Amino acid sequence: MKAKIHVTLKQGILDPQGKAIEHALDSLGFKNAGNVRVGKYMEVDLDEKDKAKAETQVKSMCEKLLANTIVEEYRYELG
Amino acid sequence: MLSAESWSRENALSLVSALSTQHFPSALGAMMKIGVVVFPGSNCDHDCQHIFKDVLGQYVEMIWHKETLLAGLDAIVLPGGFSYGDYLRTGAIARFSPVMGAVKEFAKKGGLVLGICNGFQILLEAGLLPGAMLRNKSLHFICKDLSVKVENAATSFTSAYESGQVLKIPIAHADGNYYTDPVTLAAMQANAQIVLRYCTPDGKVTPEANPNGSLDNIAGIINAEGNVLGMMPHPERCAEAVLGNDDGKLVFLSMLEALKGKGKQLKMVGA
Numbered sequence: 001m002k003a004k005i006h007v008t009l010k011q012g013i014l015d016p017q018g019k020a021i022e023h024a025l026d027s028l029g030f031k032n033a034g035n036v037r038v039g040k041y042m043e044v045d046l047d048e049k050d051k052a053k054a055e056t057q058v059k060s061m062c063e064k065l066l067a068n069t070i071v072e073e074y075r076y077e078l079g
Numbered sequence: 080m081l082s083a084e085s086w087s088r089e090n091a092l093s094l095v096s097a098l099s100t101q102h103f104p105s106a107l108g109a110m111m112k113i114g115v116v117v118f119p120g121s122n123c124d125h126d127c128q129h130i131f132k133d134v135l136g137q138y139v140e141m142i143w144h145k146e147t148l149l150a151g152l153d154a155i156v157l158p159g160g161f162s163y164g165d166y167l168r169t170g171a172i173a174r175f176s177p178v179m180g181a182v183k184e185f186a187k188k189g190g191l192v193l194g195i196c197n198g199f200q201i202l203l204e205a206g207l208l209p210g211a212m213l214r215n216k217s218l219h220f221i222c223k224d225l226s227v228k229v230e231n232a233a234t235s236f237t238s239a240y241e242s243g244q245v246l247k248i249p250i251a252h253a254d255g256n257y258y259t260d261p262v263t264l265a266a267m268q269a270n271a272q273i274v275l276r277y278c279t280p281d282g283k284v285t286p287e288a289n290p291n292g293s294l295d296n297i298a299g300i301i302n303a304e305g306n307v308l309g310m311m312p313h314p315e316r317c318a319e320a321v322l323g324n325d326d327g328k329l330v331f332l333s334m335l336e337a338l339k340g341k342g343k344q345l346k347m348v349g350a
Contacts, residue, residue, distance in 0.1 A: 009213075013213065013258065014213065014216065014256075014292065016213075016214050016215065016216050016217070016218045016256075016292070017214060017218065020218055040167075065167070065171065065172075065175070066167070068168055068171065068204065068211050070210065070211040070258070070259070070260070071211045071213060071258055
């Protein structure tokens with residue numbers, strides 16, 4: 001099973017990289033683009049057939065290491 | 080005596096520790112044993128060693144991050160650098176180094192732990208200090224001398240300073256934008272846990288004096304118990320008059336004074 005994990009800064013937390021990209025998009029003429037958030041994307045192969053068990057593991061990975069939940073949030077897909 | 084079969088690094092360490100503390104107390108005298116943790120990617124470890132050993136005449140043990148035993152140490156320094164290449168997040172991987180379990184135990188027993196720059200980031204990730212670091216607001220890696228105000232001179236790391244003293248001290252980081260939730264911030268403010276703040280050269284804490292967007296101009300914080308301090312500025316880079324600036328030296332002297340029980344009467348509200 002493969003987990004596809006996205007980690008981004010929480011809404012309301014300043015994302016300086018997102019802001020810089022937003023300004024660059026603006027200067028390229030994409031005047032309608034806003035609220036750019038930069039994050040991380042990770043893929044993890046799991047030797048696990050039970051989806052519920054895999055989900056518990058991925059959640060634990062995110063809470064313990066992959067995201068710092070003080071400033072970041074995470075979401076994932078399993079498949 | 081230890082047989083060859085039972086010989087191990089653990090035995091060696093405990094033997095050294097026993098000898099130095101029990102059999103030769105006068106030989107070591109008032110010398111303190113400072114442990115400097117070395118992670119893969121640490122790069123200020125030898126600067127910290129130099130200050131404690133050569134400038135202040137103490138015994139320094141360099142501790143590889145794989146160690147799990149911290150015998151006979153009086154204080155621990157987590158130095159600056161780029162542990163594990165700052166992969167994932169600064170300090171995120173270092174906090175799972177084998178040595179960190181022992182560092183946590185040491186801190187829990189009230190031992191002095193100083194985290195400088197990357198060391199501060201590791202303390203945050205390890206949960207030994209509250210909050211987290213974000214990328215600098217400007218996105219730049221900033222390496223320069225700044226003015227930093229001692230907001231609390233009644234700690235084991237700042238007692239040799241005057242309250243409100245302004246230090247010239249360098250920072251060198253890309254992720255020093257301190258963040259915590261409003262409840263934790265209010266508690267830290269009420270508890271005098273914000274020990275160092277970025278300021279103007281004449282000591283005013285203003286948004287313009289904030290180099291990285293750090294909440295409340297925070298440059299350094301201490302835990303509620305008063306034995307773990309994290310700071311982004313580098314006191315070890317300005318601790319010798321011969322190098323033009325020794326404003327940072329008193330951080331290390333304060334620690335030694337605290338260890339010798341000669342520090343100012345330390346009071347931490349709620350500790």
